[in-house]
Amino acid sequence: MTAQAExxxxxxxxxxxxxxxLGAATNTQLAYARDLKDFSGWLEHRNMSFDTATRDDVEAYLIDCDAQGLAKSTRARRLSAIKQLYRFGFEEGWRSDNPAIQIAGPGRDKRLPKTLSMAEVDALLSASREVGRAPSDRLRNTCLMELLYATGMRVTELVSLPVASARGNPSMLLIRGKGDKERMVPLSPPAKEALAAWLSSWENTQEDARLKGKPVSRFLFPSRGKEGHLTRHRFYILIKELAVHSSVMPSKVTPHTLRHAFATHLLENGADLRSIQTLLGHADVATTEIYTHVLEARLQELVLTHHPLAKDED
Incomplete structure (x- = not known):
């Protein structure tokens, strides 16, 4: 068997x-596949293979990635994929060792997440009520944006929501996240209203389809595509359209900046990190701690505003 086939x-x-x-999501699998394919190609170019590569070889690959100018986060992700592949290979008996197990990652640059102000979010929510060719499009767009901002969902979680999760005018929404883990998030009054309006439109559309002998979608945001629901790419385009319509800088607006805005605005208004960790579906509170810059700023303002020694003397 050739190295490539192996x-x-x-x-x-x-x-x-x-x-x-492990219930790895499709996007996670695709990321692993891309990273491991790159490592595979690097080995093949040097007449090496997964079962013969040594720790020095893996480190040489990472040095090469650094020389290409790849970000620390990309190199850390690739090393993680390689480590997991070799751990699996060891468990399967394909190798008697894991050559990557003791290699330290490059670490990550600590960057504050890009977010949006409350005024910018309000402008995007208003635009969602105006952008769309038909009334049903505008109802869908409003529902998408209200749910995203009210819950902090990941974009994949949002576009793939089953319609069953929206039945019965829910005050809480059940979300299936990474690793097939479920969590409950509360809905704001505007989100509940937008959801009810879109669900009524959804039911009318699906009833027309049923009467024509077509299958009824199980997704809240159905699409004719092979996935059966609105795609991440289409939603990304939509949110850029809303940014242009609302005069918010399009480069600032992505589905993930809305997720960051959800967490940031909660912290600014007094929520604690543990609660936000639960709402965002983070497995480790360390992931949520990227938002502590907001908490630190609020605490500093609190001290400067209320501490007697911080007040100017008359």
Whole structure:
């Protein structure tokens, strides 16, 4: 078997196991596949393979990635994928060791998440009520934006919501997140209103489809595409259209900046990190701690405003 064929076997078997045993999301599997394919190509170019590569080889690959100017986060992700592949290979008996296990990652640059002001979010929400060719499009766009800002959902979680989760005028929404983990998030009054209005339109559209002998969608935001629901890419385009319409700088607006805005605005208004961790679906509170800059600013303002020694003397 050639090295290329052997590499394909390793990667495909590893990805299948990730999906079956850990419930790895499609996007996670695609990221693993891209990273491992790059490492595979690097090895093949040097007449090496997964089963013969040493720790020095893996470190040489990471040095090469650094020389290409790849970001620390990208190199850390690639090392993580390589470590997991070799751990799987060890467990399967394909190798007697894990050559990457003791390699330290490059770390990550601590960057504050890009976010939006409350005024900018309000402008985007207003635009969602105006952008769309038909009334049903505008109802859908409003529902998408209100749910995203009210819950802090990841874009994949949002566009793939099953319609069953919206039945019965819910005050809480059940979200299935990374690793197939479920969490409950409360809905704001505007989000509940937008959801009810869109669901009424959805039911009318689906009833027309049923009467024509077409299948009824199980998704809240259905699409004719192969996935059956609105795609991440289409929603990304939509949110840029809303930015242009609302005069918010389009480069600032992505589905993820709305998620950051959700967390940032909660912190600014007194929420604690543990609660935000639960709402965002972070497995580790360390991930949520990127928002502590907001908390620190609020605490500093609190001290400067209320501490007697911080007040100017008359």
């Amino acid at each position: 590499h394909k076997r390793w990667i495909s078997t590893f990805l299948d196991a990730q999906a079956a045993e």
